[in-house]
Amino acid sequence: MKDAAAELGDRPDGLDPAAISPDHPIERPEQDVFGFDPFARAIANSIAGLKSPEGLVIGIHGPWGSGKSSAVNLVKHHLTKGGLKGAEDLTLVEFNPWWFNGADALAIAFFREMDSSVGKSLPAKARTVLRDLGRKLSGASPFIEAVVNMVTAGTGGAAVGTGAKLVGDSLDGKQTVLEEHAEIAKALRSAKRRFVVVIDDLDRLSVDDALLVFKLVKSAGRLPSIVYVMVFDRVLIETAVKERFPSEGPHFLEKIVQAGFELPPPEPHDLRDLLLKNVNRIIGQIPTDQETRFWNVFYDVVAPNVALPRDIVRLTNALEVTWPAVAGDVDAPDFLAMESLRQFWPRVHRAIYDNKTLVCGHELSFIPQGQAKDHCNAQLLGSVSEQEWPQLQKALMRLFPALENAWKNNFYDAEFEREWRQQRRVCVETHFDPYFRLTLSDQAASAKEIEAFLVSADDPDFVRDALHQALATPRRRGGTRAAVLLEELTVRAPLVPEANIGPLVAAIFGMADELEIAADRSEFFSFDGNFLRLHLLLNRLVYQRLAIEQRDAVLEAAAQTATLRWLIVFSLRCIRLQESAPNGQVSGEPLTSAGAAERLRALTLARVEAAASEGAFIRLPDLVSNLFSWRDLIGDGGADQVRAWLAERLDDDALVEALARSFISVGWTHTAGDVVARREPRLNRGSVEALVDPVALRARMTQILSREDVEAGRREAIEQFEAAWVRLDCGTLDD
Template sequence: MGNFDDIPITSPDSDRFGFDPFASAISDCIHSIENPLGSVVAIYGPWGSGKSSVINLVRHYLAKDAPDLDVINFPAWMYRTEDALAVGFFKELYAGLSPVLSDQTKAAGALRKLGANLAGASSLAGMAVGLFAGSVGEKATTATLDALGGFIEQGEAAEDLQATLADALREAGKKFLVVIDDLDRLSPEEALVIFRLVKSVGRLPNVMYLLAYDREATEQAVARRFPSEGAHYLEKIIQAGFELPQPDQSHLNVMMGEVLNGLAADLPEIDPVEFGNLFHSIVAPELKTPRDVFRLANTISITITPIKSDVFFPDFVSLETLRVFRPAVYRAIRQNKSAILNAGQNDRYDQRETRSAQYTSMLLRSESEEDHEHLRDALMRLFPQLQNVFANMSYSGTREWARQRRVCSAEHFDTYFRFSVSPKTIPKAELDYLIDDTRTVKEIQDRVREAVSITQAEGRTKASYILDELTAHGLNISLDQGEKLLSALFGMADELFLEQDEGRGFASFGNNRLRLHWLLRSILLDRTTLHERTEILTRSIVGATLQWHLDISNDAWQDYHPSNPDSEPSSEAETLTTHVAAERLQARSLELLRAAAASDTILSAKTPARLLYDWDRLQPYGAGEVMDYITRALGDDTKLCQLASAFLGKSYSHGMGGFGGAPGDLVQRENDRAQVDGIDRLLDVDEFRRRLNEALGSDGLDEQQKSTISRFLVAWERRDAGED
């Protein structure tokens, strides 16, 4: 099974499906025929059911128990036209019988002429050349031209030729078995040629035939060709027929299980119950013959290679099973991603029956109705959301699906159908690199900085997907490596606050600031004491950027002093630090803000407005530090432009369309917005406006700076007019 080769077995030791006793019985049957007269034995079985293996086992037993029996093999599948089949049949028959006929020239000639006679005049020359141009095992050395001359002789009837041949075979006293396998590979018309040839050669003494074919398909072909005779046509040819025993399902399951165990050997341990449920509901029902096992094994062994670590192995095996055996269902899943993944969001029980019918039609339209029940069960195991449709259960989703890289998670669905990692996530190898305990802070930062410059799905950076993936696996990251990760990301946080990763409008998907908060909580909460996470957070925030230090210190403070008076302080299990540590963080934030103002870097930061409001919030009441700083800044045209840019934000609108079915916007519209609520706490509003208008005529600003000021003033006026 190492190479998953679909090669028939040749000895009883290799039998995995219980064919050996069956083959032994057929061997006994053939061996027991004392005076065969063109006797025909048939083995019936569908394509891929193991007929060739049984024939090999029959030959094994005949070689042991009937050494006086010569086996003549006719590989019918090698001859792909009716003329070629006729030539090949007599070619192999002549090669097999010639040893006992070589001393009887008349009988040997009778066989050659009988072949030419039965092949028909239209193929006479080809027949002659084909018979004597050489064949496997042929010992005759008659020249081609001499043979052709013999064929052309007239006046010898087929009955006379056959009688001459029969006398010679009877006197020889040796038995022959002509084995014709792989009739399944022939077209119906080609298979019928074989039956006609066997029937035409007729009752040759000491000659037997062993045929293997799909009985149902062959009888249908005969019925089309000979409608008046139908199955009776074959009954006149076959003396004994044996139905190939159906392999025990457990044998097929065990063989497939061995293949899957080998492929999964280097993967993390998989819950055997979870895998078993998927295997027995999706994989096992499709394994009906040994060839089914080989076919699926070969497929999975190839397709799993590029994404082996990036999928949930049981899900991948299940989907590949559907792709091989139920391609229409596979396509329906691929084409209806949104409907499937969002199936759990509708909890209207009064619509359950209607939705079940809709989803059944959408996913199982191609399948017979008798298969619908077990296929619905299979799909609910792959996509638990569908339990909301097909069962009386609401199941919208869990983060565990993303951690396991299940196909039912939106982040990883595409990986299973692209055979490459979905653009909505990152390869597991990259995740493993970041959470490897041997990684340094610098190595982590270098890898994330590289990801900042790479754009993936929805226009987001790869860095944003790294944050998502780390958050999903937060519980699996060691606390030591978690602290290292937090220190690395906190130290470059400003580089991660990117506009393209901001969610907005109907396409909102959060932002990297929120993702950092989610990551922080996924690593620390639920598995540390308040003291432990206080220590970790205090150490990891030492090198944090200014804005991120403010975010964390404010978050820690809000745990004890919610800004919403109606909210209660957080419980200890949800609190980031002790109250004392939160106070220290607030004090440290104020120090950092004062230092940024003193170095004139506060207005050039990414979010200067937020820094100014935080500074105002943290300074002692009545100190007026921010007002004093901005008053001085208003006298500098460059700083004035920086202030205008700081308070110039964006809003997004989406036209919904008019009455009567008028179409709305398909994309969002971006608008300038003056973010000036509470600005009077920071500066003299009238003086700020006066200086902005004055600066528009200044020679000290370039056109881009003036454009920023103009846009801010227009947006402010629009806001004052209630048009924002």
Template sequence: MQVAFELPTPISTDVHRILVANIDAIVGGIGDKRLVHVMNMFHAAVAPEIRTPRDATRYTNALSITWPAVEGEVDLGDFIAIEAMRLFQPSIYRAIRDNQSLVCEATRDHFKKDEGAARLDSILLPKIENRKHYRDALVRLFPRLDAIWGSTVHGGSGRYDKDRRLASSRHFQTYFRMSIDPDAISRSELAEVLKHVSNEERIAALLRTAVTQVRRDGTTRAMAWLDALISHGNEIPIDAAEPFLRGAFAAAGEVNVDADQAKGWSFGNNLLRIRWLLNSVLMERTSLEERSRILLAAVRDAPLVWLGNLTASAWEQRHPADQDKRPKAEDDCLLTDADTDALRDIFLERITTAAAEGSLINMPDLMRPLYLWGHFLADDTPLRDWMADRIEEDASLVVLANEFTSHSWGQSSDDLVSVRSDRAAVSGLDGLMDPERFRANLVALQARLEEGSDAADAVGRFLKAWEYRDEHGDW
């Protein structure tokens, strides 16, 4: 005779303990260094979904397949958490996957007052009853969200990049492809480059090649490489800093492309990323004298676009344009006072030569060097004479129309995408030229240009933005 009886339900703590042991075996050992973070993520996102041995088996089987594909390229704690959501909370998983810019970049400023939390709930947790629990789990994955759901603002996004966290825009997609993102910089690629940071030709060639490699989102791998190097700048030996930075500076003009200009909620371009890179390599790791010596040597032969950029930054630190702003503390400056003056002199010599040789008009991001040139001149006659000649040349007028057209990206509370708007950056134009003569020449040129051509488009957009500014002010 057979007697039926019920097996007792396993104690959840036993199931969780066995699951942790299985995870440890799959990943080849969690290790002491990441144990706290991994266990925090386990208890926040994995354990609440594992109620039975069957749940644990399902999770273990899935992880044994997905983890080997991304091992070394993602954060273990974040990966076990997002895997639990993929298996047991697919609606949250899909919401995260489909809203990268929201979870990685949003702040309270992107929402109307007091509407941020409700908006996040409606996007990320629309079908979830126990929202508080999942809010807590998502905040662990995406600390920025704590400023919207709570009141705590988290910094340290550079750490997310370095640790390849899910909250890093640079590594986000790897978690969802179940393979290494071909557009991301892999650990092995980065390790190889870090072996040769003192080879300036190799660093310059790396960036020049990368800017020709367009990623699926339209940006280039130069942006990806700069982002990766910024995250690991403190691993570059100080005795290799000068050749490394000289190589990066040498490529600055070529990598400064519109494709890598940040849009929407982000900001930045490749010149700014090179500035962040030198900060990562030198700041807080060198004395002012050591840093100044390295930078002055590294920038001396750099392209004029980067020389002007660095000169402006170094000068502003010691001589703020805003009279109410104090100079930076001595130890926080890029260069010593004497080397800042020397850098100014190098810049003046280089820009004067470029103007005489005819290459200056073709310099990218021309506005800032022009204003800097005028700022440094005791008598601005050379600058005004040069500009007066340029605004009489059709080709130069098109270049200047492009250079004096800036862009902003805006998004209403009801929209999910940002829209670009043109702005006429003509404030202070009379310090460079006769604005009315410039405008009259552009209007005359517009009538002569072939309709639909790139030149006609550039001139037309600038004139339209200038007209809008006249009517509505400088917004």
């Protein structure tokens, strides 16, 4: 990668960041956004004022990516186009060593470049000598080494004696190399021009090639009227010299570079300004209500990593590629911060990915408070030095508030978590993966999909079609997208226009039973599922947003066309919220008024009795649960009424089968040595006895099993009930 303060376009202010490219450093002062131009102008003035330089070497140093190529381009601009006094007789020569590889190629290229540029100002004879010198060096590696080692003896070269012999020898029976070098020097002294040879990109070379260029400049390149401007990372070169020639150290450069200048670092606010321009161009304007958090994230996570112009290029180029893939489906400040960690702290970024449940808070609830801090340090920061922990802890707590539990003993409640989910932040497990995989997981709905739903929430046909489509779309790890859509709607319930609440609730009530499917229930719990998600949606959409009179109107209207199972569950909730606790107090404001709750009870009872008389009731899933709900809806005398209804219908084989299936539940046991829990059927004797005479029920089951024409599915259900009952009698099955 070349320099970071890249070509910024042709606008007068030079601040168009859309043109940033890793291969185009700036070339004109008006493009300078980092304050390099005063430094470059000073260097150019000094060069213009040198009257009789003789192989003078000026070094411009700076770390990799600090903007050295941009600075040297500004030096060249002022020398050639800046109208500097004394620069009229200067000829600019550029030698790009990174185009070549190896001693032969570098030496030959160096002299050919000198011939094509410096040679033009020499008399014919001197130019012939210069070309002759280049030809002698062509393909003669030992001779090249002798030349550079002879003149730079003591800078890591070979023995002087061997070098002197080769340099003193004539390869073609005419002049020796030293004689030819002297003749070229004499011609240059009499010439009326001075030459500035710029050698950039030394950082791109291998260690050996970079050292060879320095030695070429100091040896064969030490000529009158020539100034060399060499651009390199001083720390890298000195480290390389120390490895190759331990006795030299910094003296190597001191013997070659007469004037070294450290590139002044950019002002932090200039770096931040350019980065923010790029972020604004790529990501877009940050909404006003997110500005405070954006600046918090920017200064705690992003800004500390941006110290050089190249850092801006790295982060900008990454965003150019990754942001379009996730735009709208992630939180912009969090994504910028995570991309910053990916670029500058890759091991920490990987540790975050490997510890999703930890950074999102779930795992922390199982770790003793006294051990949480050390655990988080080990899991997340184990790849970096302890001196770097404070900065990274601050950054990670800004992105993952749950970590404040371990590092600051701070805690956040569920309301914060709902807000984070609405913002699609990285700290929410549902929205975690897109920050790493650049694609939504099937545990989340896209922002575009949710926005479309919110806009059309008053269209019952749209709502039903969207939910049906979600039900028909399985998720990779089980369940359907209906669960995802309901959860996303719950998070964004405050964004549904108030006028759309009634139509949306009515549409969902009208198909609620279709939503309650086994696939969307947890494998280990029976109390979750899409009915629970509907309750949570009602809390956010109706209970928290509408006054009780408005709630009555919306919910009673929706109940008129609600599916039966959901109507039973929903009505009982409204009724129970009216009931006082044992201490005589009602917990919070009820979902509906007392009058509305009673009207819902009457409506539901009428629907249940109609279904019971028509035979539809026994076909409902979870028959036993529905029977207990029927009992509770009736109130006093409900138990006797339900028992009587069942007793009258025990001669119905379908009812007996439905009871057998519904009385059996699934439980999970985990014993020592088990890696996973074991699934087991459960039967509650008390539930059976509360609804039906078990003796009469089992007698009917025996009668059914005695027939040879019993359907296989019915036989299996009844036999499973009988086996469970026997295990209860034998004490091998928990009641």
